[in-house]
Amino acid sequence: MTVLARVSELLDSQQINLFIGYTQKGSICPLFLKESDQVDKLIFNEDCLQNLVPYLNKHEVQSFGKIGIFCTFSALRSLLQLKSEKRFSNLSIIPFLVISDDEFVEFGSYEEIESYIEKNFKKGDDNVQEMIDKINLMSTEEKWEFWTNELTGCIKCYACRSACPMCYCDKCSVEINNPQWVPTASHSQGNLEWHVMRAMHLAGRCVNCNECFRACPMDIPLNLLTSKINADMEVAFGQIPGTKLKLDYAMSCYKFDDKDNFIR
Amino acid sequence: MKKIKKSNFEKMVNSLLQSGSTIIAPVLKKGKHYFSRIESFDKISLDYCQTVLSPKAVYFPSTDSLMRYENEHNNVKIIEVEVPKNPVIVLGVKPCDAYALSYLSEFFLKENSDTYIQVRKENTTIVGFTCTHSDDKCFCTSLNINPFDTKGTDIHFTDIGEEYYVESITEKGNEIIKNFNTMFEDSQTIDKKEYSSNPPIKFDLEKIRLTDKFESSVWLDQSLLCLGCGACAYSCPTCSCFDIQDESNPYSGERLRCWDSCGFGLFTLHASGHNPRHDQSNRWRNRVFHKFEYSVKNLGIISCVGCGRCIRVCPGGMNISEHLAELATI
Ligand code: SF4
Ligand code: SF4
Ligand code: SF4
Ligand code: SF4
Numbered sequence: 001m002t003v004l005a006r007v008s009e010l011l012d013s014q015q016i017n018l019f020i021g022y023t024q025k026g027s028i029c030p031l032f033l034k035e036s037d038q039v040d041k042l043i044f045n046e047d048c049l050q051n052l053v054p055y056l057n058k059h060e061v062q063s064f065g066k067i068g069i070f071c072t073f074s075a076l077r078s079l080l081q082l083k084s085e086k087r088f089s090n091l092s093i094i095p096f097l098v099i100s101d102d103e104f105v106e107f108g109s110y111e112e113i114e115s116y117i118e119k120n121f122k123k124g125d126d127n128v129q130e131m132i133d134k135i136n137l138m139s140t141e142e143k144w145e146f147w148t149n150e151l152t153g154c155i156k157c158y159a160c161r162s163a164c165p166m167c168y169c170d171k172c173s174v175e176i177n178n179p180q181w182v183p184t185a186s187h188s189q190g191n192l193e194w195h196v197m198r199a200m201h202l203a204g205r206c207v208n209c210n211e212c213f214r215a216c217p218m219d220i221p222l223n224l225l226t227s228k229i230n231a232d233m234e235v236a237f238g239q240i241p242g243t244k245l246k247l248d249y250a251m252s253c254y255k256f257d258d259k260d261n262f263i264r
Numbered sequence: 265m266k267k268i269k270k271s272n273f274e275k276m277v278n279s280l281l282q283s284g285s286t287i288i289a290p291v292l293k294k295g296k297h298y299f300s301r302i303e304s305f306d307k308i309s310l311d312y313c314q315t316v317l318s319p320k321a322v323y324f325p326s327t328d329s330l331m332r333y334e335n336e337h338n339n340v341k342i343i344e345v346e347v348p349k350n351p352v353i354v355l356g357v358k359p360c361d362a363y364a365l366s367y368l369s370e371f372f373l374k375e376n377s378d379t380y381i382q383v384r385k386e387n388t389t390i391v392g393f394t395c396t397h398s399d400d401k402c403f404c405t406s407l408n409i410n411p412f413d414t415k416g417t418d419i420h421f422t423d424i425g426e427e428y429y430v431e432s433i434t435e436k437g438n439e440i441i442k443n444f445n446t447m448f449e450d451s452q453t454i455d456k457k458e459y460s461s462n463p464p465i466k467f468d469l470e471k472i473r474l475t476d477k478f479e480s481s482v483w484l485d486q487s488l489l490c491l492g493c494g495a496c497a498y499s500c501p502t503c504s505c506f507d508i509q510d511e512s513n514p515y516s517g518e519r520l521r522c523w524d525s526c527g528f529g530l531f532t533l534h535a536s537g538h539n540p541r542h543d544q545s546n547r548w549r550n551r552v553f554h555k556f557e558y559s560v561k562n563l564g565i566i567s568c569v570g571c572g573r574c575i576r577v578c579p580g581g582m583n584i585s586e587h588l589a590e591l592a593t594i
Contacts, residue, residue, distance in 0.1 A: 026400045029581025032488045050581075054491060060484060060543050155317070155326055155523070157498045162491035163579040175530045184509045185327040185522045215579030217316055217495045219294060 003044070003096060003104040008036035010068055016094055018064035020055055022048040030055070034064075044070060044098040050163075051075040051209040056088065057168040068094040073122065074209035076113055077242025078165035081207055083110050084247040087168065114245045121243065124208035124227060131221065132228050148188070151195055153218040156186040160222055161198065163215035166205045173197055199225040204233040204251055207242035266430040266441060267451035273421075273428055276444045277305045280353060288322060289355040290315050299354070310356050310423075313397040314571060318501030319361055322354050322388055323368055323381050326498070328521040330380065330508075335515055347383040355391040359413040360404045360569040362392045364501030366416030370563050371504050380521075389436045392417030398461040401572030403585040406466045409569055412456035422456050429454050463570075467589035474557045474591070478549070482594060486587045487548035489580040494525035496574035496582070502555070502567040505531075526550050552587070 001009075010016045011033065021042040023031035028047055033039060053075045055061050071079060079095055082088060095113065097105040107113050123129070135143060158174070161167040174182045174194060182197055183190035199222070206226035213223040234240055237250040247253065268276070281287055281304065289308040291300040297312040299319045332343040357365070372381040395404075395411035404411060414420040419437030422429040429451055432438050441448050497503040507524040510517055524531060527548075532541045541547050559567035568584070575583045 025581075025583070025586070027581070029583070030489050032485075050579075055488075058491075058544065060545060061488065155494075155498050157494035157525070158528070159491070159493040159495040159577070159579045162493035180509065180511075183511060184507055185511070185520050187327050190327075211579075215491075215493070215495070217499055217577035219296070 002102045003098050004039050004042055004101075006104070006106065007033070007042065007068060007096075008039045010094065011036040011039070014066075016066045016068040016092075018061070018066075019068040020052050020061075021070040022050070022052075042070075044101075048072070049210075049214065051078060051165055051211040053078045053082070053165040054163055054167075054211070056082075056091065056093065057165070062088075062091055065090075066092045066094075068096065071095045071097055072209070073097065073117075073120070074124070074207050074242070075165070076107075077117060077207040078209060079242075080110060080113050080117060080245060081205060081242035082165060082168070084245055084249075085205075086247075110245050114243070117243050121240075125210060128208070128210065128223060128227050131224055132231065135224065135228070147195075148192075150220050151191045152188060153220055154186055154191040154195070155218060156184070156190065156194065157217060159215040159217060160212035160220075163211045164202070165207065165209065165211070166202055167198075173201070195222060195225065198222070199229060202226045203229045204237070204239055204249060205241050206230055265451045265453055266432070266448040267424070267427045268421075268430055268444075268448050269427050272444075272447035274305050276440075276447055277308070277355070279444075281305075284350065286350060286352045287355055288319065288352065308356065310393060311397070312356075313399050314358075314402070314573060314576065316573070316577065317499050318364060318571065318573060319354050319357055320364065320368060320501050320503075322352065323365065323372070323384050324504065324506075324523075326523045328380060328506075330519045330521055332518045333512075333516065335517075345380075347380050349383060349387050352384070352388045353391060354388060355393075357390050357392050357417065358395045358571075359392065359411055359415070360395070360402075360409060360571040361501050362390055362416035363409055363413065364416070364569045364571070365390060367502050367559075367563075367565050367567055367569075368504060370565060371502075371559075371567075374563065389418045389440070390416060392420040392433075394420070394422035394456055394459055395461045396423060396459070398463040399572070401575040401583075401585070402461075402463040402570060403466045403572060403588075404570035405463050406469060406585070406588070407566060407568060407570045408469065410457075410460075411463065412460040422454070422459050424454065424459055429456070429459075466585050467592040469592075471592040472556060472588060474553060477591070477594070478553075480594070482591065483549040483552075484545040486582075486590070487545040489582050490527070490544045490548055490578075491580045492527050492529060492544050492547065493579065494523070494527055495577040495579065496551070496584075497525035497527055498523055499573040499577045501569060501571055501573070526554070548582075552584075552591070556588075 007019050019033040021031050022028055023041045024043050052069055095107045182193045208227055210223045213221050239250055287302050288299050289302050290297045290312050291307050292309040297315040299315050302308055329345045331345055334341045369385050372378040414433050418434045419440055420431045432441050505524045506521045509520045509522055533539045555568040556566055559565055
């Protein structure tokens with residue numbers, strides 16, 4: 001059975017009320033299907049990179065209840081990470097990982113996602129690693145200059161936040177305005193505070209989908225910040241986000257056998 | 265009508281730079297064009313389809329200081345902010361963007377004149393250029409804007425090969441021609457269409473009737489793709505919403521005007537916690553209504569110029585031109 005036939009079947013039998021996939025209209029963009037009549041507009045190829053999981057955080061989308069969704073490998077990781085953070089308890093989600101037109105994996109449970117990720121685990125993008133390696137070699141001053149340069153371009157449009165599966169807070173810290181913790185203005189201090197805060201809130205939660213970078217109209221490589229912190233957290237705590245269904249999160253889980261004394 | 269040799273145009277720009285004018289023009293950075301301040305002619309890259317952000321920041325910067333204040337033993341002193349009055353020239357502005365700048369000045373100056381923007385406008389010369397590159401996201405022609413129109417410019421250039429064909433539109437344009445009169449020659453009227461891009465018409469504007477569609481389900485369907493950020497509004501040449509922020513400590517502070525977007529949930533959130541635009545469909549509807557209904561009612565102008573920037577930057581693949589085409593059919 002082809003993946004399109006399977007999606008039609010699920011929609012027709014109302015096992016799902018909505019399918020989120022990709023289509024090609026000039027450029028590749030998401031397609032939301034409520035009925036099977038337009039299923040042939042769905043496409044899947046190596047250019048379908050957008051992580052569609054952030055849509056599941058929208059309450060209009062959640063109101064569909066039973067949803068099928070195309071996932072890339074990192075999107076699958078974001079789904080698992082979100083589940084471990086106790087999201088989507090009232091949603092029934094059927095993720096698909098498409099390999100080719102008639103080769104695909106349909107996941108029936110989060111346990112299946114967990115074991116698929118374990119078996120097929122691949123580290124993120126090589127280009128990202130290359131950039132991180134390059135920045136690692138810089139002196140503190142050079143790093144400061146690199147980031148000051150990159151971040152001056154930020155216009156505080158928050159497309160990075162909107163497109164990130166892990167940025168789902170109902171009220172983001174930048175929206176807390178009494179008092180205003182993080183400046184709204186896109187001046188250098190405001191931009192720096194926003195990005196440091198965001199990187200810290202994603203430390204060990206980022207699934208390396210690079211969606212924030214793809215979303216940014218100013219091409220700021222902010223995925224490097226979260227990826228680098230992830231790498232450090234892996235060394236320090238042996239944790240890789242989006243690989244375990246049970247939340248085991250260094251930034252928030254207390255452990256009796258913690259290596260550090262100060263916390264005990 | 266006039267014309268100027270390209271070599272003379274270069275000399276003119278360099279001489280304007282030397283005389284202390286600030287020149288803002290499209291500049292190529294990492295494969296994309298941005299309006300930036302230039303220090304020399306060779307930084308200008310006129311060979312572009314669309315800049316990522318519009319030139320609106322020339323009038324309406326993303327962060328604008330409105331005033332400062334100091335507090336000494338409860339004695340509050342207001343310090344006015346002087347808007348710089350040095351001459352600014354924005355060069356390489358396409359017809360869509362020039363049209364948008366004229367909309368922005370209507371919006372900010374018509375009823376209660378905004379002094380910050382007034383001063384900037386007075387000191388800014390808009391040098392328009394006939395559009396030569398369009399892409400599949402451009403739809404100015406669907407909104408009755410021609411890619412060679414001069415509305416909103418002070419002086420307008422059309423690339424005709426070795427020379428530019430020049431139309432002076434305002435007193436500021438006449439001034440440039442007067443100051444460099446040895447470089448400009450008389451020219452016959454030309455048909456600019458032959459030298460301009462020609463984006464196809466994508467929908468029939470006349471058929472878009474929004475008034476009775478406020479409650480339509482189309483807004484929810486269209487906005488499913490929207491992720492609720494500010495990329496479209498911040499890149500849009502006509503979006504004019506802002507948020508007033510006081511950044512202060514007990515001794516001093518500054519009042520800032522920052523860009524804001526109706527795509528954000530926070531935009532209409534009341535202090536009570538109630539949000540009249542409670543989901544993205546309400547916010548998307550507002551975006552379209554503002555541009556095609558409210559601004560027509562308030563100012564008699566559609567506040568979308570079909571530049572396609574919102575489509576290019578949208579992380580969710582929202583396409584206003586396709587959405588308008590759909591609205592024209594229902
Ligand atoms: S921070 Fe960026 S790379 Fe990490 S999960 Fe969010 S969008 Fe993906
Ligand atoms: S998407 Fe880019 S420009 Fe927008 S807030 Fe994020 S980093 Fe800044
Ligand atoms: S239409 Fe696109 S750019 Fe605009 S708010 Fe929605 S997701 Fe952001
Ligand atoms: S709404 Fe989009 S196409 Fe229209 S003027 Fe704004 S950015 Fe350009």
